[in-house]
Amino acid sequence: MQILIIPGLAFILVFAIIVVWFERKFLAxxxxxxxxxxxxxxxxxxxxxxDFLKLFLKEIVIPYDAQRAFFTVMPVLLPTIPALAVVLIPFDRGWVLFNAGSLGLPLFIAIAGLAPLIPIFSGWASNNKYAFIGSFRTAYLYISAEIPLVMCAAAVAIMAGSFDLVEIVEAQRALWYAIPQFVGFIIFFLGLIIEAERTPFDIPVAEVELVFGWRTEFTGILFGFTMMAEYVGFLAWSLLFITLYLGGFNGPVLFGSPLYSHIFWLILKLAVLVPIVIIIRCIFPRLRMDQMLRLGWYYLTPLAVLNLFIVMALKLWGLA
Known part of the structure; x- marks a missing residue:
């Protein structure tokens, strides 16, 4: 049941369908x-x-000089990697599709860290200059974001005293970590937008500069997989963000069953987070590549280091 429903395949597909529809109507x-x-x-x-039926029925055109194996396999792998990360997220103490224990948080970061390789290989395999430039932009983007993300996640684990995602959620019963680690909260929020390649950080697929970046040559259902991967990645990082900073599944028991209440509270927090990210797309223009690198290296990374040292000091002095 967990594999098929929550947090399994059906949950991921329903999330993608609802968010795509909501985003299009909201932006309109x-x-x-x-x-x-x-x-x-x-x-x-x-x-x-x-739209799905249209993409499914369209011909898959493979460029003449493309690396055929990589070109056809990479888009299929792209939504699979963040979907594997989703199975690590606890919806209740006993409702985790794959409970990795003390390896939960490091394993999530490791799996999600593989995702940037797919666009890089896709851009290279397309043998298209715009796709190739977009793949390099992807590398720059993720390097700028993942270092502060990992530091913020480490700070949360230090404060909770565990890398187990369930234990991190349980440690926030009295107080969400968004309050004592507000700086890390903001950095991680920006990081999840960057990791999901959402506006204003959708630099690798800038239409006015790169046609459609590393996705330029994909057609038919392969293009559909690349678009779906954006929303699956958004789901994975949003769930981790909620788990680390917003108390995860914690909340009052409403339905007489802690399990259903915990699932409800986690989905409710997700439902509040999604419109906020979409509103940001409405408000802010896309950054230039140099602005993104400056933001990542000059601001996010130093602040993440500062946040990590503050948490370590508080833990050392017994104040956290």
Whole structure:
């Protein structure tokens, strides 16, 4: 049941479907448009299924000089890696698809750290200059983000006294770590937007500069996999963010069953976080590559180091 529903395949697919539909309608409203409404009447709730059917029926065009094996396999692997990370997230103390114990947080970071390799190989395999430039931008982007992300995650683990994601959630019963580690909270929030390649950090696929970046040559269902991967990665990092800073599944028991209540609170926190990220897309323009690197190396990384040392000092003096 966990494999098929929560946090399994059905949960990931339903999340992607709902968020894609919500984002398109939300952005349309923000821009004084209607958004998709041909399929599913004015709400446009069938539009995503129509788009999927269109992509599924389209021909997969492989460039003549492309590395065929990498070109066809990489898009399929792209949503798989963050989906593997999702199975480590606890929805309750006893409701974890794969409980890695004290290896939970390091394993999540290790699995998610493989994700940048896929766009890099995809851009190289496409044998397209725009895709190749986009793949290099992906490398720069992730290097700038992952170092402060790892430091912030380490600070949370030090304060909780464990790398076990369940124990980290349990340690926040009295107080969410977003309060004592507010700096780390902000850094990790920016980091999850960067890792998901969301605006204003969608530099590797900047349409006005690179056609569509490392995705330029993908067509049909392969293109659909690359788009789905963006939302699966967004889900994985959002769930980790909630687990580390917003108390995870913690919340009052509402339904007479702690299990259902914990699942409800985790999904509710996710439902609040998603619109905030979408609002940021409405407000901020895309950064340039040099601005992104300056943000990562001059601001996020030093602040993450400072946050880590403060937490270590508080732990050493018995104040945390």
């Amino acid at each position: 409203r923000a821009m004084l448009r209607v958004g998709p409404y041909y399929c599913g009447k004015r709400s446009g709730w069938l539009q995503l299924f129509a």
